[in-house]
Amino acid sequence: MTDATWVTLISISVTVLFMIGVPVLLVIAYWVIGCSFVLGLTLDNLGAELLNVFNKGFALLAMPLFILTGDLINRSGIARRLSDFAYAMLGWLRGGLAMASLGACGLFAAISGSNSATTATIGSMLHPEMVKGGYDERFSAATAAAGGTVGIIIPPSIIFIVYGFLMNLPISDLFVAGIIPGSLMVIGMQVACWIICRMNGWGFLIPLQFNRILKTAFGAWLGFFAIGLVLWGIYTGKFSPTEAAGVTVGFCMIAGFVSYPLNKIMGKRSERPVTEKSYAEMLVVQGFTVTEVPSIVIRSAQITGILAPLIAISVVMQQILSLLGAQQTIGDFVTSMGGYHAVLFTSMVIVFVSGMVLESLPVTIILAPILAPIAASVGVDPIHFSVIFLVGASIGFITPPYGLNLYVASGVTGVPYFRLLRYTVPYLVALISVWIIVSLTPELALMLLPNR
Template structure:
């Protein structure tokens, strides 16, 4: 058999393993090994590249931002941010639902994780939403949808991965995600308001300025943590890694001394949870470097480029087809494998068509984020289902409404580059 047939058989074999539930890292690793044997690419390269792929100072911010998310949840900072959001929005129809999405945005501005955002905010807000008269399925879907901004609003774990893979400034990527993330929050809040107005969900209470001020004072720790990350990176005072380390230290001290909701004996469990997630992400990043090398030898980029060219050669056509590929991949894969598999292939094609590389990174990852609530995968829907106990299938209907709002915001982000590039400091 020729090499193309053997590669096809290897690919089909690992797809079967994926469908059987084999971890994605092992699936990709098996494919890389099998493909390397087929094309006679030395296996010694795998070991060397796995090490060198992680031997990068900028990746130190990855475990630190993961730990930050666990610390702010354990320290009660997330709950205080949610209370502030509700105080600001309680005067509107669906105010508590709007506050849930707003809380996700605030939590994302410290944690950088979609699943952590969904689990933490969903666990806090879903019981309150149900108590206030919201449909329990809608409440859980709202937390799942709100969690999509976890990888867009900086700091973002997946932006760190993307920047590392594509050799882009992580600081620039973080800044580029600010306005698009805010637009996504507004789009989801618009959907939430419309749904609540249609069904009459949620109570309305007059705006209490005193309550807003008091809740803002209670949430000052969260605001300061956001300030450390956003202002520190934007101004150039901190690198992303330095900002992550300082934020971890701040949240740890805040939880131990100020809120006193973190106990010393709980620290090993918090560190273990963060370490487990880091242990899942780091091998994926390493094996992705090897996979890029194999893809290059197989001519994968040229194949995809020919496929896209079949639709036309205009920059708009290229961008729309790339977006379609990302969205389709996001329906069956989590954002990390979508990024490590498709970003090295699609980004050069989009850049050749005239799309700014930083702008495309935002377009790419917003599409991957929408995949978090897109069946049949929809990771955030599984997380929300696990937190609330509501079956996955019962969340899909409401998640699709949020998906429509997110898709509209995605198109705006794609065709208004200023949203991604306008805040990035220009040299000189």
């Protein structure tokens, strides 16, 4: 049999393995190993390439710190205070708690920079309360998964750093360009959430009270300070994104140590209602002690241990694809489309389809060097295209069969993966609509940049 026949058979085999529930990491690894044998590559070469991914992937050094930041924000009470503020703003609308969880995802993303950490934190924190508040558990889990998509768009963002490094673009400009599109993604999902909740009568309403908004805003000052600290440090060049994550980890650590004794003394209580007629005064001990830090770090390490091998094997996968001629084929195909909008639309379709089966990092590593120069050749602004590219990649986080956020949401909520899929459809429609608007309106990505 020819090499092409072997590759086809291997691809069909791993697809079957995925459909029967084999973990994505093993599916990709089996495909890479099988194709390596077909191409005559040794396992020694595979091991060396896996090691090189982390030796050269300087941006990946920020990943464990961003994930740890997410866990610390959750345990220190910062995430809950941000969600309380969002609920005070939106609780008077039907589906207000679900909309608030999406808003909290946006605020959380502005600190953590990670889609999976955003989904895991907001999902584990708000999913139980949404279920108590009358929401369908599948919709609640899907909402957490969808909210996490903004984790790589709203700055800071690991994937923007990788993209800027690959394409030699200023990372600070990429961060600024992601602010408005990321905010529109949140708003679009909130509109979809409101429509679905109104149709199903989900959620309880609370009156719009400005004193409550002010109170929760004051209570969330630690979160706002953390957001400002990250953005100020990166934009002014005081520290790199990795250093920003380290500084934020230190800040959240101090906030957690201080919050624990204060809340024990003051008896800090959550004011979020879980019934229509009354407010449930649930005791919430926020913060942590020194003895709890190892368990928090271990949890973050476990998540990193899941994501890092997946990223590494995906990067090796793109090398196999290159050897198979996939990159040349894609480049020739897109170039043949012709004009501005044809190239832009074709590139978006390719990114969307790739995001269905690959994580955003390998999608970026594989396709950005191919598609970005072609887009630039027909007049697409490089910064604008970076936002188009990465918004499309972020949608892949809730697009089966890969849908990393769906797996994360399933893990933290206990709702089976396939039961989430139906309730991701409204969010996919909202995100794709925003994506199209952003692609057709360069000003949304460029208007905050100087000299544009």
